[in-house]
Amino acid sequence: MVDAAISVRQLTRVYSSRKGFLFNEVTRTEALRGVDLEIAPGELFGLLGPNGAGKTTLAKILSTLLLPSSGSARVLGLDVVRDAPRLRSRIGLVLGGERGLYYRVSGRENLRYFADLYGIPRAERESRITEMLERVGLGAAGDQRVEEYSRGMKQKLHLARGLLHQPELLFLDEPTIGLDPKSARETRKFVRALLSEGVTIFLTTHYMFEAEELCQRIAVLSKGKIVATDSVAGLRQLVGGDRTFEIDGYGFEDAELARLKALAGVSRVVTEEFGPRLRITLRVQSPELELDRVARALPGHPELEVRERRTALEDIYLDLVEEEPA
Ligand SMILES: Nc1ncnc2c1ncn2[C@@H]1O[C@H](COP(=O)(O)OP(=O)(O)OP(=O)(O)O)[C@@H](O)[C@H]1O
Ligand SMILES: [Mg+2]
Numbered sequence: 001m002v003d004a005a006i007s008v009r010q011l012t013r014v015y016s017s018r019k020g021f022l023f024n025e026v027t028r029t030e031a032l033r034g035v036d037l038e039i040a041p042g043e044l045f046g047l048l049g050p051n052g053a054g055k056t057t058l059a060k061i062l063s064t065l066l067l068p069s070s071g072s073a074r075v076l077g078l079d080v081v082r083d084a085p086r087l088r089s090r091i092g093l094v095l096g097g098e099r100g101l102y103y104r105v106s107g108r109e110n111l112r113y114f115a116d117l118y119g120i121p122r123a124e125r126e127s128r129i130t131e132m133l134e135r136v137g138l139g140a141a142g143d144q145r146v147e148e149y150s151r152g153m154k155q156k157l158h159l160a161r162g163l164l165h166q167p168e169l170l171f172l173d174e175p176t177i178g179l180d181p182k183s184a185r186e187t188r189k190f191v192r193a194l195l196s197e198g199v200t201i202f203l204t205t206h207y208m209f210e211a212e213e214l215c216q217r218i219a220v221l222s223k224g225k226i227v228a229t230d231s232v233a234g235l236r237q238l239v240g241g242d243r244t245f246e247i248d249g250y251g252f253e254d255a256e257l258a259r260l261k262a263l264a265g266v267s268r269v270v271t272e273e274f275g276p277r278l279r280i281t282l283r284v285q286s287p288e289l290e291l292d293r294v295a296r297a298l299p300g301h302p303e304l305e306v307r308e309r310r311t312a313l314e315d316i317y318l319d320l321v322e323e324e325p326a
Contacts, residue, residue, distance in 0.1 A: 004041075005039050006169075008036060008058075010071035010072070011037075011061065011068050011070075012033055012034055013030075013032040013057050013069050014029065015029040034225060035071070037219065042195070042198055043217065044191070044200075044214055045215060046203050046211040047203065047218075047219050048211055053221040054221055055173070055204040056095070059093070059095075059204060062075055063075075063091055064088055075087055076090055076091070091168070092165065092169070092171065093162055094158050094162035094175055102146060104147065107142050107149070108133065108142040111129045111132065111160060112129065118165035135160070136159050137186060138153060138157060155183070156187075172191065172202070174206065176188070184207075191203070191214060192214065208312065208314040208317060209313070212232055212312075216231065220235075220317060220320045227320050235313070239283060240283040241285050242310055242311050244311045245306065246282075247260075247281075247298070247304065248277055249278060264288075265285050265288060284308075291307070
């Protein structure tokens with residue numbers, strides 16, 4: 001195999017923070033608890049996980065912004081701790097949200113500052129900045145002050161900033177958070193264009209369809225540990241296949257749920273409340289089980305609605321994350 005673009009071994013990160021009166025209580029948060037990961041060059045890899053799972057922590061460690069507590073990580077063949085200065089010029093990081101920009105000056109001036117920081121030659125600087133502003137869709141707004149930018153425009157400027165020095169590998173931490181559907185779509189198109197140019201991309205997102213649409217492989221991080229890594233198709237197999245049944249009705253009893261769980265081919269039963277109604281979701285592993293059979297297991301429910309749909313990435317994600325012990 002070609003050298004991995006990202007290779008992570010037993011990576012941990014502990015945050016200590018002081019709390020309480022006199023700040024004498026030290027709390028330890030184990031944000032990463034032994035992460036292993038291998039990402040190939042040219043791959044678009046997605047990292048999913050609940051709030052606080054450790055996604056941003058991992059992205060920051062891999063982009064040399066934060067030190068690990070233990071374990072090792074190599075990016076583009078370089079150690080993220082020992083070779084950090086050399087690595088920095090070859091990677092880009094785009095954090096979601098509105099921080100990290102200078103609001104009092106224009107988008108163009110922001111990019112000038114970062115161009116100098118990245119050591120982009122003066123002769124190339126202006127043309128590179130103009131090209132980047134055009135590419136992210138800020139061509140007309142480049143000379144406007146950033147404080148006048150909408151959230152979406154700031155996000156685009158973040159992207160331009162992360163790409164200015166033409167990195168081989170890009171970390172995108174929730175790049176479409178808070179964007180309207182059209183801007184989010186433009187960003188995804190842009191990400192695909194980068195991929196076709198050979199840039200390796202590490203993406204975190206909370207949008208399941210985004211991960212499903214973009215990513216070749218996905219890892220699910222839960223409480224600082226990776227619980228699964230695979231293609232969407234592979235993950236679907238892992239949680240019990242393609243078939244999902246949804247049953248809507250009123251007042252199901254525990255015995256009825258137990259009866260569903262006992263049906264041959266049912267691997268998981270999840271219940272959710274929708275106002276007075278209850279929805280039961282079944283993951284179905286066997287091709288034989290039919291909707292009728294499920295309905296017959298719940299007699300005395302004239303209101304019952306039963307349907308089948310394809311298992312979505314969101315189902316898979318919830319299965320993986322909820323099965324994790326506390
Ligand atoms: N600077 C910090 N000091 C102390 N604890 C921190 C710090 N940064 C993050 N944490 C904690 O580490 C854990 C992981 O946080 P992290 O930001 O990596 O999660 P995340 O997966 O990116 O979450 P989200 O989806 O909300 O962005 C959380 O419990 C968080 O509270
Ligand atoms: Mg985060």
